[in-house]
Amino acid sequence: MPITHRLSLRVYYEDTDLSGIVYYANYLKFIERGRTEWVRDLDIDQVLLKAEEGVVFAVRRLEADYLAPARFDDELTVETTPESVSGARINLRQDVLRAGELLFSAQVTLVALSETGHPVRLPAKIRLKLH
Numbered sequence: 001m002p003i004t005h006r007l008s009l010r011v012y013y014e015d016t017d018l019s020g021i022v023y024y025a026n027y028l029k030f031i032e033r034g035r036t037e038w039v040r041d042l043d044i045d046q047v048l049l050k051a052e053e054g055v056v057f058a059v060r061r062l063e064a065d066y067l068a069p070a071r072f073d074d075e076l077t078v079e080t081t082p083e084s085v086s087g088a089r090i091n092l093r094q095d096v097l098r099a100g101e102l103l104f105s106a107q108v109t110l111v112a113l114s115e116t117g118h119p120v121r122l123p124a125k126i127r128l129k130l131h
Contacts, residue, residue, distance in 0.1 A: 004081040005038035011074045021069035027104045028062075031094040034078030035108070042129045053123050054115050060089070061109040068103045070096070076103070085130045087121045088112045 009030060017023045039046060039057075049055050070076055077097045084091045089111055096104040112122045122130075 004079050005034065005041055007034045007037045007078040007080075009033065009076050009078065011070050011072055011076060013072055016072050021071055022074075024066060027064070027066070027096055027106075030076065030078050030096055030104075031080070031106055031108070034080045034094055035092070035110075038080040044126060044129060049123070049126070050115065055112050055120055055123060055126075056115065057090075057110045058113050059108060060111040062106055064104065064106040066104055068101065070098055070103050074098050082130060085122070085127060088119050090122075090130060 011022055015022050015026045035057075036046075046057070075098070079093075079095045079097065081093045081095075082090060083093055089109055092108045092110065094106045094108055095102055112120050112126075114120045
């Protein structure tokens, strides 16, 4: 399994609510960015994957724990760690940390879909990059 991917990001005012903490749904945006950069760093071009193979990734399941708040101007790290890969599924753990403190943790299941939304097997060249 590939090692943990790390993405640094900063909390902007637009990410917060009236109390000055990160609005809960924005953690989903943060981990989406983490997944996108993880895939990019694996040298998987999602635009080409869709154009050439007709395959896209979609979140099938997500279980999240909000452990502590992030605030405006915090520097965060999104860690993406692949846990298992099967024919059409990728299971990930994604954590959001501030200076090593775990703020948010999610178990994410991705599936490979055709452009019509039906499950498909991950192309062999993609599975090889994920193992």
